Amino acid sequence: MVNELTGNRSPHVDVEWILPWFDKHWKDQSCPICGNHSWQIEDSPYRLDPVRFQKNGMYIISHSTRLVIPVMCETCGYIVMFDAAKTGVLWFESENETDNE
Numbered sequence: 001m002v003n004e005l006t007g008n009r010s011p012h013v014d015v016e017w018i019l020p021w022f023d024k025h026w027k028d029q030s031c032p033i034c035g036n037h038s039w040q041i042e043d044s045p046y047r048l049d050p051v052r053f054q055k056n057g058m059y060i061i062s063h064s065t066r067l068v069i070p071v072m073c074e075t076c077g078y079i080v081m082f083d084a085a086k087t088g089v090l091w092f093e094s095e096n097e098t099d100n101e
C-alpha cells in the first residue's frame with residue numbers, strides 16, 4: 001500500500017534536528033503526570049487516521065491522515081505527540097533502504 005503522504009519512502013524523525021526545535025517551542029518540558037524531565041523520542045512518526053463510524057457498524061477511514069512524533073516520559077510512560085509537519089524534522093529513506101510493507 002502506498003502512503004499518500006510519503007509515497008513508498010519511509011519517514012524517520014531526525015532527532016538531531018528536533019532537539020533544538022523542542023528547546024525553542026516546548027517551554028515547560030516537565031511531564032504533567034510525574035514531573036520527570038527525561039523523554040524518549042520515537043525515531044519513526046506515527047500515523048493518525050480519523051475514523052468515522054456508520055450506523056451499520058462499519059467505519060470509514062478519512063483521507064486527512066496526520067503524521068505525529070510521539071515523545072514518551074521515561075518514568076511514567078505518558079506520551080505527548082507533535083505534528084510532524086509543524087516540526088519540519090522528518091527525512092525520508094531512499095526506496096532501496098525501506099522495508100516491504
Ligand SMILES: [Zn+2]
Nearest residue numbers: 031034073076
Ligand atoms: Zn511522567
